[in-house]
Amino acid sequence: MKISEVTFGTGLPALFLLICLAIYTRKKVNDHAQIQQQNHVPDDILTTTIAQQLPVSAMGLDKLTIESYPMTVLGESKRLPKPCDATCAICLSEYKPSETLRTIPECNHYFHSDCIDEWLQLNTTCPVCRNLQESTTPIPSSTSLNT
Known part of the structure; x- marks a missing residue:
């Protein structure tokens, strides 16, 4: 068995696996960023919504x-x-x-x-x-x- 046969036998499949892993990781990162962008609520809307839910008067004694x-x-x-x-x-x-x-x-x-x-x-x-x-x-x- 020659060194080139060993390199071909293990090197190419390892390189192919690394390329597939890099493509998969990039796709997951892009998908996650797209979901975050779709679900993003502007801070001013969130603050206004919370402020509207808070009671106006205190809950203490008169x-x-x-x-x-x-x-x-x-x-x-x-x-x-x-x-x-x-x-x-x-x-x-x-x-x-x-x-x-x-x-x-x-x-x-x-x-x-x-x-x-x-x-x-x-x-x-x-x-x-x-x-x-x-x-x-x-x-x-x-x-x-x-x-």
């Missing part, structure tokens, strides 16, 4: 309900009924004397009034226990803890 929740001016001792209520769970800041806190009546959790007001305008749950808050009858709006 202002009257939020304002009906009791407010507390924190005294120098910073003592609250629950020892774990030393920081606002929304902004994660520790309470300071003379700050105004608001309490959620259903679960009795305390928060900075500004923090919880903003939270409840967007959400109907307590940020700590996730209990659902509903519109309630007005509650006395001001107390003071100065002990």
Whole structure:
């Protein structure tokens, strides 16, 4: 057996296989590009469609309900009924004397009034226990803890 017979016997079929593989790969890439082009949606249409599906109003509580929740001016001792209520769970800041806190009546959790007001305008749950808050009858709006 001569070297040229071996080259012909394995070299030509290998070359033919490489050419076929290159043609197949090129066809698949072109097909994929054509499918992508057909399915392409312009960004401005996609953004407009999503914006149209979003609700216009927030899903939180109304202002009257939020304002009906009791407010507390924190005294120098910073003592609250629950020892774990030393920081606002929304902004994660520790309470300071003379700050105004608001309490959620259903679960009795305390928060900075500004923090919880903003939270409840967007959400109907307590940020700590996730209990659902509903519109309630007005509650006395001001107390003071100065002990």
